Amino acid sequence: MSKGITSRSEDYSQWYNDLIIKGGLADYSAVRGCMVIKPYGFALWEHMRDQLDLMFKETGHQNAYFPLFVPKSLFEAEEKNAEGFAKECAVVTHYRLKSDPENKGKLIVDPEAKLEEELVVRPTSEAIIWNTYKDWIQSYRDLPILVNQWANVVRWEMRTRLFLRTAEFLWQEGHTAHATEAEAIAEARLMLDVYATFVEEYMAVPVLKGVKSENERFAGAEDTYCIEALMQDGKALQAGTSHFLGQNFARAFDVKFLTKENVQEYVWATSWGVSTRLIGALVMAHSDDEGLILPPRIAPMQVVIVPIYKGDEQKKQLSEKAAAIMQEFKNRGIRAKYDDNDNNRPGWKFAEYELKGVPVRITLGARDLQNGVVEIARRDTKEKESVSIDSVVDHVENLLVSIQQNMFNKAKAFREEYTTKVDTWDDFQKVLDEKTGFILAHWDGTGETEEKIKDLTKATIRCIPYNNEPEEGKCILTGNPSRQRVVFARAY
Amino acid sequence: MSKGITSRSEDYSQWYNDLIIKGGLADYSAVRGCMVIKPYGFALWEHMRDQLDLMFKETGHQNAYFPLFVPKSLFEAEEKNAEGFAKECAVVTHYRLKSDPENKGKLIVDPEAKLEEELVVRPTSEAIIWNTYKDWIQSYRDLPILVNQWANVVRWEMRTRLFLRTAEFLWQEGHTAHATEAEAIAEARLMLDVYATFVEEYMAVPVLKGVKSENERFAGAEDTYCIEALMQDGKALQAGTSHFLGQNFARAFDVKFLTKENVQEYVWATSWGVSTRLIGALVMAHSDDEGLILPPRIAPMQVVIVPIYKGDEQKKQLSEKAAAIMQEFKNRGIRAKYDDNDNNRPGWKFAEYELKGVPVRITLGARDLQNGVVEIARRDTKEKESVSIDSVVDHVENLLVSIQQNMFNKAKAFREEYTTKVDTWDDFQKVLDEKTGFILAHWDGTGETEEKIKDLTKATIRCIPYNNEPEEGKCILTGNPSRQRVVFARAY
Numbered sequence: 001m002s003k004g005i006t007s008r009s010e011d012y013s014q015w016y017n018d019l020i021i022k023g024g025l026a027d028y029s030a031v032r033g034c035m036v037i038k039p040y041g042f043a044l045w046e047h048m049r050d051q052l053d054l055m056f057k058e059t060g061h062q063n064a065y066f067p068l069f070v071p072k073s074l075f076e077a078e079e080k081n082a083e084g085f086a087k088e089c090a091v092v093t094h095y096r097l098k099s100d101p102e103n104k105g106k107l108i109v110d111p112e113a114k115l116e117e118e119l120v121v122r123p124t125s126e127a128i129i130w131n132t133y134k135d136w137i138q139s140y141r142d143l144p145i146l147v148n149q150w151a152n153v154v155r156w157e158m159r160t161r162l163f164l165r166t167a168e169f170l171w172q173e174g175h176t177a178h179a180t181e182a183e184a185i186a187e188a189r190l191m192l193d194v195y196a197t198f199v200e201e202y203m204a205v206p207v208l209k210g211v212k213s214e215n216e217r218f219a220g221a222e223d224t225y226c227i228e229a230l231m232q233d234g235k236a237l238q239a240g241t242s243h244f245l246g247q248n249f250a251r252a253f254d255v256k257f258l259t260k261e262n263v264q265e266y267v268w269a270t271s272w273g274v275s276t277r278l279i280g281a282l283v284m285a286h287s288d289d290e291g292l293i294l295p296p297r298i299a300p301m302q303v304v305i306v307p308i309y310k311g312d313e314q315k316k317q318l319s320e321k322a323a324a325i326m327q328e329f330k331n332r333g334i335r336a337k338y339d340d341n342d343n344n345r346p347g348w349k350f351a352e353y354e355l356k357g358v359p360v361r362i363t364l365g366a367r368d369l370q371n372g373v374v375e376i377a378r379r380d381t382k383e384k385e386s387v388s389i390d391s392v393v394d395h396v397e398n399l400l401v402s403i404q405q406n407m408f409n410k411a412k413a414f415r416e417e418y419t420t421k422v423d424t425w426d427d428f429q430k431v432l433d434e435k436t437g438f439i440l441a442h443w444d445g446t447g448e449t450e451e452k453i454k455d456l457t458k459a460t461i462r463c464i465p466y467n468n469e470p471e472e473g474k475c476i477l478t479g480n481p482s483r484q485r486v487v488f489a490r491a492y
Numbered sequence: 493m494s495k496g497i498t499s500r501s502e503d504y505s506q507w508y509n510d511l512i513i514k515g516g517l518a519d520y521s522a523v524r525g526c527m528v529i530k531p532y533g534f535a536l537w538e539h540m541r542d543q544l545d546l547m548f549k550e551t552g553h554q555n556a557y558f559p560l561f562v563p564k565s566l567f568e569a570e571e572k573n574a575e576g577f578a579k580e581c582a583v584v585t586h587y588r589l590k591s592d593p594e595n596k597g598k599l600i601v602d603p604e605a606k607l608e609e610e611l612v613v614r615p616t617s618e619a620i621i622w623n624t625y626k627d628w629i630q631s632y633r634d635l636p637i638l639v640n641q642w643a644n645v646v647r648w649e650m651r652t653r654l655f656l657r658t659a660e661f662l663w664q665e666g667h668t669a670h671a672t673e674a675e676a677i678a679e680a681r682l683m684l685d686v687y688a689t690f691v692e693e694y695m696a697v698p699v700l701k702g703v704k705s706e707n708e709r710f711a712g713a714e715d716t717y718c719i720e721a722l723m724q725d726g727k728a729l730q731a732g733t734s735h736f737l738g739q740n741f742a743r744a745f746d747v748k749f750l751t752k753e754n755v756q757e758y759v760w761a762t763s764w765g766v767s768t769r770l771i772g773a774l775v776m777a778h779s780d781d782e783g784l785i786l787p788p789r790i791a792p793m794q795v796v797i798v799p800i801y802k803g804d805e806q807k808k809q810l811s812e813k814a815a816a817i818m819q820e821f822k823n824r825g826i827r828a829k830y831d832d833n834d835n836n837r838p839g840w841k842f843a844e845y846e847l848k849g850v851p852v853r854i855t856l857g858a859r860d861l862q863n864g865v866v867e868i869a870r871r872d873t874k875e876k877e878s879v880s881i882d883s884v885v886d887h888v889e890n891l892l893v894s895i896q897q898n899m900f901n902k903a904k905a906f907r908e909e910y911t912t913k914v915d916t917w918d919d920f921q922k923v924l925d926e927k928t929g930f931i932l933a934h935w936d937g938t939g940e941t942e943e944k945i946k947d948l949t950k951a952t953i954r955c956i957p958y959n960n961e962p963e964e965g966k967c968i969l970t971g972n973p974s975r976q977r978v979v980f981a982r983a984y
Contacts, residue, residue, distance in 0.1 A: 062535065063531065074522055107564060
């Protein structure tokens with residue numbers, strides 16, 4: 001089967017799109033900038049979501065649900081936040097359609113059903129949620145509030161890409177309220193740790209943890225913590241952010257609480273989110289020219305068994321053997337599929353499951369069965385081996401662990417190879433253009449310099465890493481003194 | 493603690509609102525007609541959703557996600573469906589806000605960012621999904637498509653009520669595509685059975701299964717199957733619907749497939765949905781004047797342990813004992829909470845958990861502990877008993893099963909009591925006004941009569957029950973011949 005996938009070296013961007021579409025993860029839709037998440041892609045998201053949800057609950061959070069719409073007057077209350085998102089807001093202005101008197105069977109917006117106040121489709125929910133928290137919080141006894149929401153949000157993007165940047169996307173947004181600044185900062189950092197753990201241990205993608213420069217902060221935040229991943233084309237991708245919001249939203253929505261000392265104070269806030277964008281990171285970090293490579297812990301299908309037979313008698317024999325193996329996989333919580341669909345030949349199936357990134361493929365041949373062996377192929381390294389049929393389940397169980405670890409190690413080695421210390425402006429430009437990847441360089445700490453570097457090279461400061469080693473140096477652009485290196489890259 | 497809950501006899505509607513709000517399930521929001529689902533209410537929804545999701549997957553369905561927005565031209569393609577929903581559509585007309593030049597810090601809709609084609613916020617997703625299925629379906633090999641979506645939808649309602657009728661609500665909508673009419677009908681009926689099983693076995697609410705009259709059909713459907721539940725005030729509530737859509741959407745979106753016989757045919761469709769409205773049904777079917785009564789299988793908290801002690805030494809002793817019991821609950825998958833919060837007195841906690849409908853309360857007293865017993869109170873019957881502390885977990889495990897069964901039996905007995913056969917128009921009106929409940933009456937089968945009865949009495953035909961016994965009779969309104977009784981009621 002010719003998969004028709006563009007190679008990475010030929011056109012990385014087209015390769016990415018081919019994988020998403022031909023791998024069955026998502027597709028374009030009739031709505032500008034919005035995608036359809038197909039069953040295979042959604043199953044992947046479900047595994048990611050369920051694991052994150054578990055980790056949120058283990059850290060004391062509960063889910064809730066707030067309205068999709070934000071009245072304009074609430075939306076504009078926190079000015080920086082409003083300014084940051086105003087340019088990408090979908091706005092509901094009417095609440096009814098009616099028959100078009102001039103065009104039978106067609107509908108028009110009913111001009112008499114104009115809303116008194118326009119409704120913004122949430123691009124993020126701080127405003128509507130803090131307006132609600134005002135009613136929930138009276139005293140220190142009501143704090144902390146540790147709430148998360150799984151929801152769809154809309155940000156009208158001019159240039160969209162499947163999963164990476166779509167007008168509507170799915171995400172979770174945590175919104176917490178605290179009595180003290182220290183507690184809010186600890187919460188924001190805790191959730192960044194949760195994200196890092198998830199992305200590294202489940203998605204097998206290594207991340208840098210750090211804090212954003214002022215220019216790159218979330219609109220309305222005092223500090224934005226982030227995890228940054230490196231894609232195979234040497235570009236960075238922000239995989240998750242957690243914001244310490246100070247008292248900005250409490251002030252905007254007048255949310256105060258009575259302290260133990262009987263004083264009225266503004267409440268401290270955080271928010272944090274990851275989205276379906278993570279699927280884009282997953283695809284770009286691991287996959288190859290043959291298709292997706294999914295890490296076992298979140299792969300919708302961890303194992304596929306493809307039988308090879310001639311005639312019904314052989315098929316029956318293989319099916320019986322496969323049923324026993326499938327049952328044992330199920331008992332151990334391994335997600336396996338037995339594909340005996342006669343519409344497709346084995347070779348077609350091999351290519352299809354390779355494209356879909358299934359971590360382990362078992363080929364069950366009639367002749368092999370007589371010899372008591374099966375062939376096992378792993379997707380990440382493409383290695384094949386012959387394994388005794390009696391030990392196949394044990395073998396696969398261990399192999400899934402190895403694949404998960406190998407994928408992480410490989411991605412981490414790649415990141416290390418593509419992380420470069422640079423001390424001159426010439427080298428900076430050269431590494432950016434030729435080698436790509438993360439660049440550790442000195443920066444004078446000003447927004448102006450950061451902006452100038454971005455204008456000149458399209459590189460941005462991805463983060464100031466946690467536990468950064470102090471190091472005296474000179475800013476690569478201005479030569480002004482600097483006390484630490486920061487991480488630059490071109491980014492998605 | 494005075495809960496401030498209006499009694500059912502005083503004002504049923506206010507009682508319902510009091511329970512929803514004071515029980516911590518949901519609250520009004522700043523957006524007209526939209527609610528905030530609070531953590532306790534959302535946890536309840538999660539248990540319902542997860543169980544339904546499991547049942548959908550067990551019947552071969554997969555989840556996917558389609559855009560929130562439907563371009564107007566797609567929305568109007570299936571005319572009956574469009575006509576049915578046009579009057580309640582929220583419409584996005586612009587994609588940007590900008591600073592108000594006349595009002596610093598305020599935003600206005602940017603008139604230059606007007607969409608060429610308006611976007612309808614989905615009131616239901618047949619249009620956008622069938623427009624997508626057109627790309628997914630070429631031949632019989634692509635069928636059936638068994639897809640479900642968990643999503644938010646918006647229907648602009650003039651009169652809203654928490655959970656029962658809100659402008660935005662959460663639901664699932666299954667959308668399936670089939671090669672034959674028979675298969676599609678079987679699917680629609682299968683999913684109605686799934687709904688009935690869920691509502692009866694998990695929510696402990698008995699339902700009538702049946703088919704809607706033509707007047708009450710979903711806009712765009714050939715047949716609508718439904719489950720109907722009876723609330724404590726004698727009004728009916730439609731708890732779920734499943735639609736056989738014929739080839740209507742396939743025709744509207746030109747979705748054809750190549751049959752095995754090499755002929756192009758239109759695809760057959762179903763859709764089916766239940767929503768957060770089910771929570772309204774749950775509350776109104778079971779609760780009492782003291783608060784919510786939640787069935788154990790979906791209660792967020794199945795058991796609460798309230799310690800009674802004086803001083804730290806007693807508290808420590810009780811905590812140790814409670815920890816052992818809590819661990820055993822956890823091992824058995826029983827959701828329990830130990831509430832040793834010193835901010836509230838035991839009496840306050842008793843009232844609070846009663847209000848929240850926690851099925852079982854265990855009172856762990858210092859003196860009881862010495863005697864080796866605890867007090868167990870069940871929420872449904874309010875019975876209390878003293879139980880040996882060594883057998884408390886076994887006891888509670890059995891008790892949860894009994895409570896689930898008792899709640900269903902009680903609701904079923906109520907429905908039987910409030911189901912009345914009526915043969916004259918006078919009796920019909922009298923039963924409707926005085927006794928209320930389901931009324932089994934003869935109807936001449938015409939939409940005109942149905943409409944007239946509705947105008948005169950506000951009663952509607954809830955369904956024509958499955959396996960209805962044929963019975964010759966005369967229509968209660970017109971006296972025209974009828975071959976079966978149908979189910980009338982006033983409804984939510």
